[in-house]
Amino acid sequence: MRKTYRHHAGLLTLSAAQSRDLCTSVDPTYRTDDPPARRKRFERFLSIVSLQRLSKAHDSSYPVSHSSESSVMARDVVKAAQSASHVMKVSQKYTVRSTGVWERIRRLLAIEPDRSSGIPLNSQFRLPSPGSLPPLAYEDPVTTPAGDIADNPYWKRDMRRSYPKLSTVSQADAVSLLTVGSQAAPKDEVLQIGEAGAKQLVEVQQEGQERGLAALFEKDQKSIQGVLGANGLPPTPANINTVSQAARSKYEIDSEHGYPEV
Template sequence: MSQKFVKLCVENKKGFWNWLRRWLVIDPERSSGITYNNQYRKPAPGTPEKLYSRPLNLPASDISDNPYWKRDTRRNYPRSGIITQPVLAELLVLGSVEHPKISEPSETETQTTSAVTQSLSTILYNAEPSEIRKFILTDKGVAPQPGNSYQWTLDEKNGYPSTYPVRTFR
């Protein structure tokens, strides 16, 4: 046994328990591997704790204006959009950005659009059904399907596409 290892481990005990250990073990010269208390104990017991230093990852560690719900990416679900009746009435009368119902004013004309003050029921009663159908429904005359219309193509053999890194066993 090397001299350096003997200094680090609890060996060379004297007395009854060392005699019993040497008598019961298969190889009495083999080390138990139990180290002295002052070895491999970092930080050593009883040392004062280091002073806390704030992390340098600002603004994530800043408490002010940084609530947990803004940082929580696990529950960051898509928020549903809400269209109220006045907003829908405005969309039916004025149109949307993609499909405006009023023309852009030229440089010589000054056209002002006032906010819609009529209720949705009045606007729907006075509007033509074909116009409402064209605005709300799709080209086929059905309501738009929520979500994307992506079609998944799965491999019939394994259930996974060939680009997916998974092993299948037979």
């Protein structure tokens, strides 16, 4: 709806309702995000403010320099017009838009003319683009060699589980040691030579896995006496450390009891 102005005392004055409507409302033919309409509303607002200032100065009989006041008004209007001329829609800042008659046709046929096209501008987008660099020319010196998967298994980098593994002896191993002895002290009178000895080791191992130490003690109760000490105590573990006596408490794990050497 058009607003009419009333002339009073030689100056153009507005009522409070009219001033509020002009400052806040928008004509139905204008869009709120249209730069020409935005610039026009801003110029109308500046003219209303300047007219109110002149009316107040005239009613209160303050001495006002009309030349200085008009120059300030003109300068403010020029600045406002310049700033309003550079206003750009958000949808036009970062995406490609059609121009000329094609833009008018698009706005006529589009459901939402101010919607972004989705095609990014090269000046506002990622430059260079992620796929423009050759993959073989890219090197990452920050994560090398930790990020290199070649010859870098996880167990070598796993510091949380780098504890020594326990060495255990099962009942089958104990039956084999008590029956045929060990490599350092074999029982030559029991262990056979050649392929017969290999078959004997397999049979003893299988028997120990199936029946355990109970079957061995039922068969031969004196086989354990050659292993126990003088008081019937089991033997103490041998010291496998090769360090000196002063640093014997230092524990070092080898490849047999720890992680394998790859």
